[in-house]
Amino acid sequence: MGELQTMLEHHGLMLVFLNVLAEQAGLPIPAYPMLFVAGALGVQEAGPSIGAVLAAVIAACLIADTAWYFAGRRLGQPMLRTICKVSMSPDTCIRQTQSLYLRVGPRSLVFAKLLPGAGALSTAMAGMTATPLPVFLFYDALGALVWAGAALLIGVVFSDFVDVILAAFSAYGHLAVMALLGAFALFLAWRVWWRFHMLRRTRRIPRMTVDELEARRRAGTLPLVLDVRAHGPVPIERIPGALVVDMHGPLDSLRVQLESRDIVVYCACPNEISAAILAERLRVAGYAKTWALLGGFDEWKRLHGADIAPTAAHAANDATAG
Template sequence: MNDLLPMMARHGYALTFALLLAEAMGFPFPAAIALVAAGAAVASHTLWGPGVLFAALLALLIGDTSLFWLGRYSGWALLGFLCRLSMNPETCILRSAESFYKRGQVTLVIAKFIPGINTMAAPLAGSMKMRYSQFLRLDFAGGSLYCVTYLLLGYVSRDFLTAALNSFHAAGRAMEILIGTALLVYAIYRGARFHKYRKYDIVPRVQVQELAMRLGSEDAGQVQIVDVRSHGYYDAGTERIQGSIRIEPNNLEEEIKNLPKDKDLYLYCT
């Protein structure tokens, strides 16, 4: 933030576009802070408000549209990759799908304000076969709400931001060390989490033909098929694999207790 306001004065429109596009594509860039800084620049008549809003919205729509179509054609491969970049890689897909289930399409309107779901919403909507025209309307509404909120916050808090930056300059070296230490701790934390959950990259898989052969053998009684589709992909009215049982993926710790201990379990999802 120390250098962001001066940079906004010189490269405001391009910087806003670049940071918003990066965040929309899943990179951990401070888009909200950029919007606040841009709002402060608008208040000081350095930038033109409608121009900033246009650049920000265009960036969000380009990024979200890209992830929407990538989600449509790559499905869970993209979602899994994005989850590995998230703070909670073991739950982020389920959490995002659950949000769609509980809030419906309004999730796209508020997704930008919810950490973890903001990046997942667009590809998840694509993987769920939502119509692009419908997605675009909802995404435009959500992006507009997000941009206007933070731009207004920066606009009305310009004096406070100026005072805060002056205090930061006064603190000088001590603040730089504090921020540098915080960034280092955060990087170590993310690296540790990535290492911890790297084991999920290798999941034992069984081909359909192999499972079908076992179900047709004398060993079929030792097999239990489990449907673990999340709400976003599960329709109670559709057919399941014959003999399978349905468990709630958001309540796995309790559901696992009820699974048979004397059978081989085969899990399937979308």
Template sequence: MDLLTELFARHGLLTVALAVLLGQIGAPLPSTPVLLLAGVEAGGRSGFAWQAFVVATLSAQVANGLWFWAGRRLGRRVLATLCRISISPDSCVRQNEASFARRGVLTLVIAKFVPGLSILAPPLAGTLGMRTGHFMAWNLVGSALWTGSAIAVGRLFHTQIDAVLQALSQLGGAALVLAGALLLAYLAWRLWRRAQVSRELKRFDRLGPAEALALLDGQGEVLFVDVRAHTPGVSLGSRIPGARHLDLGALRQEALADWPPGAELITYCACPNDASAARAALWLRQQGRRVRVLRGGIDAWTQAGLHVETV
């Protein structure tokens, strides 16, 4: 703690720039606490608050712009990679797509205040085809709001934060041990929940694209169900011909009113482990429907060279 305080006092703006840049890129660095320290430092240095605000906002904009470009160029492969290394990969893409579906561009304004959404929002915006100027403008608003509020809180409560830093310095190694124990307990709980969810999702039969196509060409009635979150005004790109859309954020029995009652349903998504498709299948089974999951989702279907329709 003393080392961080000393480093900040000597190289405050550089520390702010690097912490925000690396934090927004995805490195496990405490960028928000650094912004709070910038607010504390501003109490004794005239003009430092505005300098830190500009530096932090521009650093966030650069990092987010890189992720936006990656999403535009590489599409959902970026999202899948980021979600696989997250603590909750099974719901990662779905939750972030749902946020864009509900809030649209306002997601970029609140993203940095929501754990997990901060890293995913820029590449998801690129993947969904948001215009570059539109993204940069709204992301700038979100970055400025986040950095400004953190620095302002640090400035407002600089006395209390100083007291906490002094207390932690006195505890020395005990403070690190306590923080490490709490972190490990949190990770253990999340991993346990992840294992529970994985067991639940594996209960469903999964069909490969060729098996699903054969079922479609058979005698029975088959209906594909697309459970990807849909953002108003942004195209999903393509879907399996004739697929119905099911909104996981608003599951209601009424949504199935015009669906063929005897059809076998095959759910699909574009997410790690087919998690969203399996969750939809669980709900549909509870409604008394016959349902299976398309293994690999829409990506596996298109990679197999099967027909899709533009939406």
């Protein structure tokens, strides 16, 4: 199989380590194809043993994920906003990952890497929620084992097929690389188009400013305020009087509260995407006087942070929402 297999046989362990480290650090460099090959070569004893590969993967994951952990612990919400801005995953997917961690806790790290776009966010959430470092390291290492083990197992089962692919790469190396780069470029283009389309669609939803919402509060005409952020059993800060809702949940359960009222929806994601999606649903359902809060919770907290505090009522809302 030529130079490609020779490189994998002699430097496979280092290539796996660097590939996984780059992917877990957030670069768009998928590690699963390399792990498939490592599994196939390991069972054929033509490359590093599967045990050595697993050790390299766990080490790479712990290095990258610990950096995300401390970034989340130090930077908090700004860290999540950064992930939302640079991630190719939908903002609602990011919100669901946050909600999953708040509900399940560090145990979600066991399978977070198997969910698209959830790995870095889950480790940052571990830091934000002050998960003890030993607990984080234990569940993160277990998650790396599950994630890598699944890929290596696929490589072992389909080792003959992997051999065919390696032979094709050796024979048609330049063409194969160009084909892969082309496919990856098309994938990135599609994701960028999808995100642009979502932003364009949600910009049609009218926004209400925090100052306007506060003016309505002082005038005694406060709209119904809906909170669509990630939630869990742990009390978190909210706009006073806000009702916790699931942005994808049925609207029938809210019909009494929604009748004959202005509605403002807020989230904590860039461009108010999650809030705008629910506001769009409400407007289609006939609730025309619905707005997304411009700047979301972060803008409210910036202007009125002293008025916000987690309460027992918020905890009860969290436990029953969605």
